[in-house]
Amino acid sequence: MERKRAFVTGGERGIGMTDKQIRLGRPVLEARKDSVRLTSDLQMDGLKKLYFEVASDKKDYLASDRLDAFVIMVLRQALLTGSDIYCDAPVTSDLLYMLNESLIPTLVRTIDRFHDVKVHAEPCAPCGGKEVITGYSGGVDSLYTLSRHHGKSTEGDEKANLKLDGVACFDAGVYEETGEARTRMYETALSQTQKIASDLGLDCIGVRCNIQDIVDEHYLSVGSYRLIACAMVISKRVGTFLLSGAYEFSTFSIDVDNSFYYELLLADILTTKTFRVYITGGVQKRIEKIAYLAKQGPEIRRLLHVCVHDPLPGSRNCGVCSKCIRTELAMEGLGVLDLFSEAFPLDVYRQHHDEIVAKANMASRNQHMAEAIGAMKERGFVNSESIERKIRGGKAASAVINAHKEELLKKIKEKGLI
Numbered sequence: 112m113e114r115k116r117a118f119v120t121g122g123e124r125g126i127g128m129t130d131k132q133i134r135l136g137r138p139v140l141e142a143r144k145d146s147v148r149l150t151s152d153l154q155m156d157g158l159k160k161l162y163f164e165v166a167s168d169k170k171d172y173l174a175s176d177r178l179d180a181f182v183i184m185v186l187r188q189a190l191l192t193g194s195d196i197y198c199d200a201p202v203t204s205d206l207l208y209m210l211n212e213s214l215i216p217t218l219v220r221t222i223d224r225f226h227d228v229k230v231h232a233e234p235c236a237p238c239g240g241k242e243v244i245t246g247y248s249g250g251v252d253s254l255y256t257l258s259r260h261h262g263k264s265t266e267g268d269e270k271a272n273l274k275l276d277g278v279a280c281f282d283a284g285v286y287e288e289t290g291e292a293r294t295r296m297y298e299t300a301l302s303q304t305q306k307i308a309s310d311l312g313l314d315c316i317g318v319r320c321n322i323q324d325i326v327d328e329h330y331l332s333v334g335s336y337r338l339i340a341c342a343m344v345i346s347k348r349v350g351t352f353l354l355s356g357a358y359e360f361s362t363f364s365i366d367v368d369n370s371f372y373y374e375l376l377l378a379d380i381l382t383t384k385t386f387r388v389y390i391t392g393g394v395q396k397r398i399e400k401i402a403y404l405a406k407q408g409p410e411i412r413r414l415l416h417v418c419v420h421d422p423l424p425g426s427r428n429c430g431v432c433s434k435c436i437r438t439e440l441a442m443e444g445l446g447v448l449d450l451f452s453e454a455f456p457l458d459v460y461r462q463h464h465d466e467i468v469a470k471a472n473m474a475s476r477n478q479h480m481a482e483a484i485g486a487m488k489e490r491g492f493v494n495s496e497s498i499e500r501k502i503r504g505g506k507a508a509s510a511v512i513n514a515h516k517e518e519l520l521k522k523i524k525e526k527g528l529i
C-alpha cells in the first residue's frame with residue numbers, strides 16, 4: 112500500500128516528504144537509592160532519557176536486554192509523526208514481525224492521522240517468566256479481575272494457569288499531576304496497593320515510566336499501549352498480563368482518541384511467544400461487573416474504589432464525584448447499595464439523592480452512566496414526582512442558559528468571576 116508520510120513544514124515548507132525517525136538507544140540499568148531504572152536514550156525531537164523504574168528488589172523482573180517495551184511506548188508518536196523507529200538493541204522477533212506486518216498496517220489503514228512507519232531492530236528470541244499479574248487501581252474493572260483470579264487453584268479449575276501471583280501499580284501518565292506531586296501520588300498508590308495485595312496473599316510490583324514527561328498525550332488515546340508496555344518491561348519474570356477490559360468487546364472500534372476501544376487488537380499483537388496479554392471482563396458491561404462484585408465477600412467489596420477526587424486505591428470514595436455517583440446509581444439500580452457501605456459514604460448520596468438522579472438522568476450520554484440510569488429506570492427509581500420535577504427544572508434552567516449563553520458569559524467576565 113501507499114506509504115503516507117508526514118509532510119515537511121517550517122522554513123522549507125511544502126517542498127517534499129520527510130524521513131523523520133525516532134531512535135532508541137541500547138537499554139542501560141541505572142541503580143538509584145531504592146530503585147533501579149532501565150533507561151534508553153530516545154532521539155525524538157531532541158535527545159531525552161526514557162526510562163522504566165522498579166524497586167531495587169524487583170530488578171530481576173526487568174527485560175533489560177531488549178527494547179520491546181520502549182518501542183510500544185513511542186509507537187503512537189511514531190505513527191502520528193510518520194517516523195520510523197530505529198532500535199540500537201534487539202526487539203523480540205515475533206513482536207517485531209507482528210508490529211510491522213499486522214498492527215501498523217491495520218492502524219494506518221483505519222486512522223487517517225496515522226502514517227505508515229516501520230520498526231527497525233535486530234530480532235531476538237522471546238523471554239518470558241511464569242508469573243501472572245494484573246494492573247490494579249481498585250476500580251470496577253480491575254477489582255473484577257482481582258476477585259475472579261486470586262486465590263488458590265482447585266482441582267479441575269479452568270483458570271488454574273491464570274491465577275494471579277501479584278498485582279501491579281503502573282504509573283505511565285495516568286495521574287494528572289506532574290513533578291513531585293505525581294511522585295507522591297504514585298508512592299502512596301503503591302504503598303496502598305502493597306497493603307491490599309499483602310492482605311490477599313499476593314505480591315505487588317510498581318512500575319513507573321516517564322513517557323508522559325516526554326510526550327504529553329491524552330491518557331485515553333495511549334492508555335492501552337502504556338499499560339501493556341509497563342507489563343512487558345517486567346517480562347523477565349512475568350509471562351501473563353491480565354488486562355482489565357474497559358469496554359465490552361462488542362463496542363470494539365479503532366478510535367484514534369481512545370485506545371481502550373481497540374485494546375483487543377493491541378492485546379492480540381503486543382505479545383510474544385512467552386508473554387501473553389489476556390483481556391478480562393471483556394464480555395460484561397460495567398454494571399454486570401458491579402453485580403458480580405456485590406456477590407463477593409466484604410474483603411473484596413470494601414476495596415471498590417472509583418473516586419476521581421482521590422484516585423488512589425485503598426482510599427475512601429468521596430461519594431459525590433461523577434464516577435462515585437455513576438457507581439452508586441448502578442448499585443442502587445441493582446438493589447445492592449447497602450452492601451458497599453464500607454466503601455462509599457452513602458449518607459451523602461442519600462441526602463442529595465433526588466438531585467443526583469435528576470442530574471445523572473440528563474447526563475446519561477456516557478455509556479456507563481446510561482447503564483446505571485437504565486438499571487434505576489428498570490426498578491422505577493427515576494419516576495418519583497420529586498425527581499421528575501427536578502429534571503424539568505434542570506431542563507428549563509439548561510434551556511435558559513443555552514439561550515442566553517453569550518450574555519451570561521459577558522456578565523460573568525465583567526464581574527471578574529472568570
Ligand SMILES: [Zn+2]
Binds near residue numbers: 417431435
Ligand atoms: Zn468520588
